[in-house]
Amino acid sequence: MLQAFQENISLGRLPVPEPNIFSGDPMQFPEWKNAFTALIARKNIGAADKLFYLRKYTSGAAAKMIQGAFLRSDEAAYKDAWSKLNTRFGDPFIIQRAFREKIAHWPKVEDNDAKALRDYSDFLSACNDAIPHVKGLSILDDCEENRKMAIKLPAWVGNRWNRRVTTSLKKQEYPSFKVFCDFVAEEAEVACNPITSPFGLKFQESQRKEARQDKPKHQVMVTQASNPIAPSPSTTPQSQASNNQANPPPPCTFCDGAHSIHKCSKFGDKSMEEKTKFIQENRLCFGCLRKGHYSKNCKRRSTCAKCKRSHPTALHYASHRPARATAVA
Template sequence: MSVYGEKSQYDESNQQIESLQAELTSLNEQLIFQSDDDTERERLESLIADIHAKIQSLQIAKPTASISRRDESRKSSRERKLTPKMQELKQQDISLKESKFFKLYESWKEQVRITRTKLKDECSDQDLGDMMETVEGLETQVKNVYELIRSQSLPSTEIRRKIDSCTAVTTDLMGLMKVRMSEVGQEEFEASAEDARIRMVLDKDYAKSIFSATSSKSTIRSHHSSCSSEQQSISAKRAEFAAQLAAKQAEIKMEEAIAAQRQELKRLENERDLQVIAAKLKAYSEADSGESNNERIKACYEVTPPVAFKEVKEEQTTHFDKETSVVQALHDTMVLSRLPAPEPSVFSGDPLKFLEWRTSFKALIEQRCTNSADKLFYLQKYISGEAQSVLEGSFYRKDDEAYGQAWEALNSRYGHPFAIQCAFREKLNNWPKIGSRESVKLRELSDFLTACSNAMPHIKGLQMLNDCEENRKMLQKLPDWVTSRWNRHVTMQLRKKEEYPNFKEFAEFLAQEA
C-alpha cells in the first residue's frame, strides 16, 4: 500500500472515531437524565461500553506503525554531525571524566597498597570486611567513570590497561581476604606464609605497576649486592661528569686566553698602522726637504767645480732611492695585512687529503703557536667526522705529550703509505663507467690519474698500477673511442720499444685526450 492510501485510511479512521465520540457524548447526557428507570440506564451503559470498544478497536487498527517507520527511516538516513562548539564541549566533558578516572584510580591504588600492607599482619573479621568494602567501593567508582567515558568515545590504551589492572588486582585481593576470613580463629597466623601468599599477587604482570614502589623497597632490603653495583655506577657517572666539567672549564679558560691574545693582536695592528702613517709622513717631509737641498746644491754649483757637484748629486740620488724603497716596503706590508688570513682546511678522514692538510696545518698553525693548549684547540677545530672520533680522548689534557699522541694517531691512521695506497686503489676501483659524451667526468678521472702518477714516487705500493692487467681494468671505465685510441698507441709502443707503456704515460695520454 502506498503512503497516500495509508493517509486516506488514517483520515477515515479519525472520522469514524470522531462520530463515535459525538454519539458517546449524547449517550452520556441521556444517562445523566435517566436516574429513575433502571432498565433504560442499563441499555445506555451497554451502548456506551460498545462504543468504547469500537473506538479502541479503531485506534488500534490505525496504520500508524508503517508511517512512523518510514518517518524514522527518513529521519535516520541523514547523518547527524556535531557543530565545532558541540565537539569542543564534548571533548571537554571527556577530558573531565578522564581526569576524574585517573584520580579515582590513584585513590584505589593507594588503598590497595594500604590493604596489602595490613594483610601482612593478623587481622580480625571486622578489619577484613572493612577493607573489602573499601576496595570494592573504589573499584565500583572507577568502573562507573570508565563506563561513562566508554559511552562517549573509545577509551585510550592507558585507561583500558588501568581498568584491566584494577579489576584483576581487586579480584585477587578479594579472593585472598575471603580465604583469610575463613581461616580466622581456626588456624594460627603465620607471617612468613602470609607474606609468601601476598607475594604471589605481586609477581603477576598486571600487578607490578601498582605495587612497584613497595616491590622496590623490598628488593632494596633483600639484595645488598644490587645496591652496591648501583652505587658503583653512580660513582662512575659522577667521575665522568667531573671529568667533563674539568674539560669544559679548561676549554673556557683557553677561549678567554685566545680572546685576550686577539685583543693584544688588534692593539699591535693599530700601533703598526700608526707607525706606518708616521713613516709616510716623515718620508714626505724628507722629500720636501730634499727639494730645498736641490736649490742649495744648485747655488753651490755656481761656485764649486763640476766634480764636487757630481759627487753630491750621486749621494742625493742614493738617499732618495733608499727612502723610496722604505715607502714601497711599508705599502706592501699594509696591503698584505688587509688580505684575509690563510687557514688550513677541515680534515674529515680522507687519507688522500691528509698529507696536504698536515703540511698546511703545520705551516699555518703549529709554527705560529708556542702553547700546546692552543695547538690542541686548533687541531680540534680543523678536524671533523671520523678523524675527530680517532682523537676523542686526546683533548682532556693540554700538554705536549697529548699533542704528540694526537699526531701519532693521525699519522698511523691516515698518513701511513699503505693507508694512502689503499685509498687510491679503492677510489680508482669504485670509479663509475664513463659514457662517450661525458667529457667532464673524463677530465675528473684524468685529474685523479695524474694525482696518482705524482704520488707514485713517494708511495711504493702504487707501482703495481704499471702492470698491464691493472691498465686493462682502468680501460673498462673509459669510453670506447678512448680505449680504441689507447690500443693503437700501445701497439705502436710495443713495436718501437717492445714493452708495455707505464702508468705515467697512460695518465699523460688520458690528459691529452680529455
C-alpha cells in the same frame, strides 16, 4: 721604501691562511698534515693551543678517533693525537690503497660524456702527482693495473689507447702510468674543446635555444586605417550595418562605451589614484590596459602621446615614473 710599505699594507689585507678541515680521507691527509704543520704546529704556542687548533681542523672519523686527547692539555696528549692520526691515515700503504680503491670504484665514462672524461683525467693526474710522495703507488705502472683503469674509458678512447699500447709492445715495453695520464688528458682536452668538439657544439646550440626562447616575439597589430576605403558599390548601407552588428568593436573596459579605454574621456578625467585603483581591481596591465599579464611581461606597451614614454597616455602625469603592475588577470 714606499714600495715596501705598500707591500706590507697589501699583505695585511690578505686573508689569514689556515688549514682545511680533515675528516678522514687518507688521500687528503698528506696535504692537510703539511698545512697544519706549517701554519700552526711550528708556531711558538703551547700544547693546549695546538690541541685547540687540532680539534678545530678535524671532523668526522678523524675527530672521533682523537677526541680523548682533547680532555687533556699537555704535550703528551698532543703527541698521542698525532700518533693516532699518522697510524690511521698517514701510513703509505693506507694512502696508496685509498687511491687504488677510488680508481677501482670510478664509474665507467660514457661515450658522449666529455665532462666525465675530464673529471677522470683530473683524478688520474692527481694520482700521478702523488706517486713521488706515496710509497707503493708506483704499482700503477703495472699493466694489470692499467687494464683496470683503461676499462673505465669510453669505447672510442679505449680503442685509441689500444693502438698506443700495441705500438709500444712492439718495442718490448708497456706504457707507463704517466704516459697513460698524458694520453687521457689529451683526449679529454679534445673532447671538451669549446669550439669544434661535439660537447662544445652541443653547449653552443643549447645557448642559442635559450636565447631564442628568451627573445620576445614580435606581434603584428592590425589597426584601423585613418582613411578607410569607401565601400564598393556592391556593398549596400544595409549590408554594411549588418556587418558592423556581426562584428561590433569591444566595449570600453571602464564605461562599456564603443571605444577603447585609451580614448575614454570618463576614465581620463579620473585622478591618478582612482585610475590605479580601477586597474588593480580589474586586473589590467599598467603597460597596455589589457587583461591577462603583468606589465613587466607586456609585449604591447603603449607609447604616451605627451611624453613618448612607455605607458598609456591616460596614465600620464607631469612627474611620471613607469608604474609597476601589481595585478594580473
